[in-house]
Amino acid sequence: MARVEIKRKSAEEATAAGEIVSGGITLRFRDDADHDWRHVEGDADLPDGGAVVVPLARLAETLDLNRFAAVGVRLAPADDARALAPYLTRLALVEIGFLTFRDGRGYSAARILRDDLKFSGEIRAVGQVLADQLFFMVRCGFDALELDPSVREETALRELERFQLVYQKAADARAPVWAVRGG
Amino acid sequence: MSQIITANDLPTGDVVYWTGAGWTRDAREAALVTDTAAAEALGKAEVKARRVIDPYLIDIELVDGKPWPTRYREIVRASGPSVRTDLGKQAEL
Amino acid sequence: MYQYDSFDAAIVQTRVEQFRDQVARRLSGELSEEQFRPLRLMNGFYLQLHAYMLRVAVPYGTLSSTQLRALAHIARKYDKGYGHFTTRQNIQYNWIRLEDGPDILADLAAVEMHAIQTSGNCIRNITTDQFAGAVAGEVVDPRIWSEVLRQWSTFHPEFSFLPRKFKIAVTATEQDRAAVQWHDIGIEILKNAAGEIGFKVLAGGGMGRTPIIAKVVREWLPAEHFLSYIEAIMRVYNRYGRRDNIYKARIKILVHEIGIEKFREEVEAEWQQVLPTHIDVPAAEVARIAAYFTPPAFETIVPPVAAHEAALKADPAFAHWVARNVVAHKVPGYAIATISLKPVGGIPGDASADQMDAIADLADQYSFGDVRVTHEQNLVLPHVRLADLHAVWRKLVEIEVATPNAGLVSDIIACPGLDYCTLANARSIPIAQDIANRFADLERQRDIGELKIKISGCINACGHHHAGHIGILGVDRKGVENYQISLGGSGAEDASLGELIGPGFNDAGVVDAVEKLIEKYRAIRQEGERFLDTYRRVGAQPFKEAVYG
Numbered sequence: 001m002a003r004v005e006i007k008r009k010s011a012e013e014a015t016a017a018g019e020i021v022s023g024g025i026t027l028r029f030r031d032d033a034d035h036d037w038r039h040v041e042g043d044a045d046l047p048d049g050g051a052v053v054v055p056l057a058r059l060a061e062t063l064d065l066n067r068f069a070a071v072g073v074r075l076a077p078a079d080d081a082r083a084l085a086p087y088l089t090r091l092a093l094v095e096i097g098f099l100t101f102r103d104g105r106g107y108s109a110a111r112i113l114r115d116d117l118k119f120s121g122e123i124r125a126v127g128q129v130l131a132d133q134l135f136f137m138v139r140c141g142f143d144a145l146e147l148d149p150s151v152r153e154e155t156a157l158r159e160l161e162r163f164q165l166v167y168q169k170a171a172d173a174r175a176p177v178w179a180v181r182g183g
Numbered sequence: 184m185s186q187i188i189t190a191n192d193l194p195t196g197d198v199v200y201w202t203g204a205g206w207t208r209d210a211r212e213a214a215l216v217t218d219t220a221a222a223e224a225l226g227k228a229e230v231k232a233r234r235v236i237d238p239y240l241i242d243i244e245l246v247d248g249k250p251w252p253t254r255y256r257e258i259v260r261a262s263g264p265s266v267r268t269d270l271g272k273q274a275e276l
Numbered sequence: 277m278y279q280y281d282s283f284d285a286a287i288v289q290t291r292v293e294q295f296r297d298q299v300a301r302r303l304s305g306e307l308s309e310e311q312f313r314p315l316r317l318m319n320g321f322y323l324q325l326h327a328y329m330l331r332v333a334v335p336y337g338t339l340s341s342t343q344l345r346a347l348a349h350i351a352r353k354y355d356k357g358y359g360h361f362t363t364r365q366n367i368q369y370n371w372i373r374l375e376d377g378p379d380i381l382a383d384l385a386a387v388e389m390h391a392i393q394t395s396g397n398c399i400r401n402i403t404t405d406q407f408a409g410a411v412a413g414e415v416v417d418p419r420i421w422s423e424v425l426r427q428w429s430t431f432h433p434e435f436s437f438l439p440r441k442f443k444i445a446v447t448a449t450e451q452d453r454a455a456v457q458w459h460d461i462g463i464e465i466l467k468n469a470a471g472e473i474g475f476k477v478l479a480g481g482g483m484g485r486t487p488i489i490a491k492v493v494r495e496w497l498p499a500e501h502f503l504s505y506i507e508a509i510m511r512v513y514n515r516y517g518r519r520d521n522i523y524k525a526r527i528k529i530l531v532h533e534i535g536i537e538k539f540r541e542e543v544e545a546e547w548q549q550v551l552p553t554h555i556d557v558p559a560a561e562v563a564r565i566a567a568y569f570t571p572p573a574f575e576t577i578v579p580p581v582a583a584h585e586a587a588l589k590a591d592p593a594f595a596h597w598v599a600r601n602v603v604a605h606k607v608p609g610y611a612i613a614t615i616s617l618k619p620v621g622g623i624p625g626d627a628s629a630d631q632m633d634a635i636a637d638l639a640d641q642y643s644f645g646d647v648r649v650t651h652e653q654n655l656v657l658p659h660v661r662l663a664d665l666h667a668v669w670r671k672l673v674e675i676e677v678a679t680p681n682a683g684l685v686s687d688i689i690a691c692p693g694l695d696y697c698t699l700a701n702a703r704s705i706p707i708a709q710d711i712a713n714r715f716a717d718l719e720r721q722r723d724i725g726e727l728k729i730k731i732s733g734c735i736n737a738c739g740h741h742h743a744g745h746i747g748i749l750g751v752d753r754k755g756v757e758n759y760q761i762s763l764g765g766s767g768a769e770d771a772s773l774g775e776l777i778g779p780g781f782n783d784a785g786v787v788d789a790v791e792k793l794i795e796k797y798r799a800i801r802q803e804g805e806r807f808l809d810t811y812r813r814v815g816a817q818p819f820k821e822a823v824y825g
């Protein structure tokens with residue numbers, strides 16, 4: 001899972017610069033094989049092939065080229081997840097960026113993709129992805145979590161397992177307690 | 184105007200002041216700031232060392248030769264609630 | 277009242293363990309303060325002027341006597357022997373140590389309480405009518421739907437990092453004691469001609485820097501779609517609420533900026549997407565919750581109750597208290613008694629551990645173990661037999677919470693202000709005390725009649741000054757506390773926004789000004805008019821003249 005394109009910066013520096021950066025380990029809960037994704041930022045040239053992740057603004061152009069083994073898109077917090085509707089069958093990955101963990105728009109984006117648009121490809125959380133938000137993310141439909149470098153793997157796994165019961169239905173398979181109570 | 188460094192103790196939340204060698208609960212024991220930049224750096228270092236949170240500088244005047252805050256908010260922090268004079272530093276120190 | 281089953285208990289218990297772990301990670305340095313702050317806030321821990329403050333949720337303002345005793349225990353063991361009841365039906369402790377936090381939450385969990393989502397940019401404690409289940413004219417007990425909301429909103433995975441905090445209030449009577457029009461979402465429970473339950477849904481109300489009264493999003497929402505519709509509102513807000521400016525991040529600004537029509541369109545469209553995901557709780561679950569709110573075993577009593585009538589005649593002080601602090605119960609022979617936490621000259625909303633214990637005992641003896649917290653910072657015994665009222669009153673007198681001032685000039689809402697709150701610009705409590713002392717003569721208070729004075733120590737408006745018949749806002753004027761007066765606000769079913777009358781006053785001046793306003797009202801009022809009615813009839817001008825000459 002090499003991520004050659006990714007700059008390593010502290011989350012603090014990145015947030016100050018208004019960028020989403022990654023760098024920690026990735027937890028992935030999917031059976032299909034991961035790709036060796038290359039990230040194309042801004043107006044940079046697209047590679048000749050392979051697996052590529054592009055910003056929303058470059059998505060149509062990238063898909064039209066028809067030369068990539070797999071295409072992913074990175075949504076910024078303000079991007080509208082519903083704009084992906086026409087492309088979803090051709091997308092293997094949607095990355096949802098958390099510039100700061102306090103910006104919760106990405107949770108709605110994931111739920112729209114899963115619940116509303118029925119997207120079954122990978123939804124990966126990137127950016128400031130901290131241990132105490134992971135459970136919420138998984139419940140909203142994320143199935144890959146690229147952790148902030150500050151997060152220890154055992155802490156992340158513990159938080160993901162902590163709550164066995166949930167009160168409400170969401171995009172995951174967990175049954176809310178109201179469905180369990182009766183039975 | 185002279186200044187001292189204040190913060191809140193991380194584990195207890197208590198209002199504390201920098202004495203030059205450590206933190207005290209009593210504003211009158213605080214050390215006067217001589218170098219603002221150094222004081223701010225010290226605050227940051229103490230946060231990093233997980234002793235305090237939210238350090239900042241406050242204005243003081245000398246009363247009987249000892250520092251005492253000038254702003255009302257800081258007087259309340261240094262003393263306790265004005266409506267419960269039986270509680271807080273005003274009752275304990 | 278609602279009781280946890282093993283599922284509720286497990287969820288709250290897990291939260292305690294999680295917080296224990298988070299505190300340990302913070303103290304060990306694994307979490308920075310920046311990362312930890314939202315976590316502690318979502319467990320009710322603020323940093324205030326003197327220490328950490330812990331805000332404990334009292335869901336929809338209902339407490340059992342056991343819970344109230346646990347609150348007293350926490351005040352004694354971990355704080356300085358008292359607590360402060362807030363305008364959101366919660367209780368706050370002012371002197372809490374972070375390192376005690378996990379143990380306190382464990383003690384709360386043992387009595388089915390928690391501090392979950394009492395702060396942070398998430399859905400906060402659901403509030404409702406403090407007379408729920410006791411007052412006549414209710415469509416249904418609003419706590420049923422409040423509990424549905426409590427469960428749904430607890431650890432909601434999508435709505436825990438909203439642009440800003442989010443407050444929902446529910447009412448089920450025409451008289452609004454929950455200030456629903458001042459909330460991010462206000463729910464009015466209704467019954468249609470066919471006898472079915474449904475909701476009128478309002479959104480976009482709020483106080484703070486930009487006070488706005490909520491607008492109607494939907495006139496009628498069938499009960500079975502309750503949560504899906506709320507979820508649609510929340511999603512629209514989560515996606516489009518402003519995140520660039522903390523002062524513009526509440527839903528009221530979104531509704532205001534795009535307009536209620538556009539907002540409604542967005543919500544309705546989103547709702548169509550949410551509906552097929554079947555997030556609504558089934559009727560069986562609502563019925564399960566409703567069963568906890570079946571009325572207690574009231575006796576059949578045929579008033580008049582001789583002992584009560586005799587006590588009223590024999591004891592004028594008691595009669596005054598009944599006239600002011602007691603309202604009719606839906607069941608004959610019973611009454612709803614408001615316990616005033618506003619002794620003249622006291623701190624509005626504060627109660628000592630001993631008082632809490634005594635009130636818990638009274639609840640056990642005389643009110644089916646049931647106690648309520650009001651958004652006006654008082655407590656209530658909701659189900660007292662008329663025959664027991666005198667005994668209840670005598671005990672309340674003994675513990676000094678029997679001031680017969682409910683709704684009167686000394687029943688003042690005041691936020692903690694600069695005596696406790698780190699955001700404050702000015703003190704609130706001493707102003708409340710000075711006004712109450714000025715009008716200490718209860719005969720004079722009764723003559724003035726209903727008058728809601730509400731005081732906030734800063735523009736955040738926790739003291740609801742925008743909704744005060746007389747509202748007082750503390751500001752900082754060049755380092756000196758200064759108080760601005762607004763008139764004509766209301767937090768009831770006739771909700772209105774108070775209007776500033778002019779330049780502010782110092783602490784002594786504001787009390788004089790309030791007295792002048794009240795004397796003006798007494799001079800010009802017509803038969804049966806409250807202060808607010810007179811103000812609405814004559815406008816601000818006569819009052820301005822009275823104050824500014």
Ligand code: SF4
Pocket residue numbers: 691692693694697698699700701732733734735736737738739
């Ligand atoms: S209104 Fe202001 S001063 Fe009063 S409690 Fe709220 S934030 Fe604090």
